[in-house]
Amino acid sequence: QQQVKQSPQSLIVQKGGISIINCAYENTAFDYFPWYQQFPGKGPALLIAIRPDVSEKKEGRFTISFNKSAKQFSLHIMDSQPGDSATYFCAASPGGSNYKLTFGKGTLLTVNP
Amino acid sequence: NAGVTQTPKFRVLKTGQSMTLLCAQDMNHEYMYWYRQDPGMGLRLIHYSVGEGTTAKGEVPDGYNVSRLKKQNFLLGLESAAPSQTSVYFCASSYGTVLGQPQHFGDGTRLSIL
Numbered sequence: 738q739q740q741v742k743q744s745p746q747s748l749i750v751q752k753g754g755i756s757i758i759n760c761a762y763e764n765t766a767f768d769y770f771p772w773y774q775q776f777p778g779k780g781p782a783l784l785i786a787i788r789p790d791v792s793e794k795k796e797g798r799f800t801i802s803f804n805k806s807a808k809q810f811s812l813h814i815m816d817s818q819p820g821d822s823a824t825y826f827c828a829a830s831p832g833g834s835n836y837k838l839t840f841g842k843g844t845l846l847t848v849n850p
Numbered sequence: 851n852a853g854v855t856q857t858p859k860f861r862v863l864k865t866g867q868s869m870t871l872l873c874a875q876d877m878n879h880e881y882m883y884w885y886r887q888d889p890g891m892g893l894r895l896i897h898y899s900v901g902e903g904t905t906a907k908g909e910v911p912d913g914y915n916v917s918r919l920k921k922q923n924f925l926l927g928l929e930s931a932a933p934s935q936t937s938v939y940f941c942a943s944s945y946g947t948v949l950g951q952p953q954h955f956g957d958g959t960r961l962s963i964l
Contacts, residue, residue, distance in 0.1 A: 780955030
């Protein structure tokens with residue numbers, strides 16, 4: 738049973754455009770939602786994270802939007818750049834902890850110049 | 851800073867062979883994890899450890915064993931490799947349950963089982 742569903746599987750965006758990746762979860766015990774970014778040949782690295790007590794968190798060009806009632810959260814990348822081309826994973830964990838993360842299947846983002 | 855170092859980076863095995871993947875971290879983290887990454891499957895937790903001398907099963911533990919004899923090292927063993935274990939294996943570490951502290955990942959071990 739997949740507990741975190743991520744879409745789309747792949748995404749192509751033009752430079753300067755907005756990239757949007759969506760995730761939905763089922764486990765109501767989840768209360769920590771990070772996004773990880775992975776470049777080819779490298780391990781994932783934390784990009785941004787949110788807890789359900791806020792509906793939005795912004796760090797530079799990256800924004801997480803969170804809808805607790807719908808059990809959905811999304812990553813928005815504004816002014817997308819070719820250097821943003823990577824695989825993005827959403828994740829979730831319970832109890833306010835950052836361990837035992839459940840990951841989505843990933844989205845391969847390609848930003849064309 | 852080395853962070854999380856995985857050894858080896860690449861390996862090809864024959865079915866039935868055994869091997870050990872080594873993970874070392876220099877951040878004094880309590881928690882360590884082993885994941886496997888397969889195309890279209892995301893990252894799946896194999897085993898994890900919440901401290902020296904402890905291990906616990908994750909989502910896909912079958913066919914793997916682990917040991918955490920030293921705080922800085924976490925070993926993943928395959929006793930009898932199978933083609934289904936062809937994957938990219940990632941080790942990660944973290945301070946534990948401190949909110950906002952991320953899991954730090956190594957750059958992976960690419961393992962092929964023929």
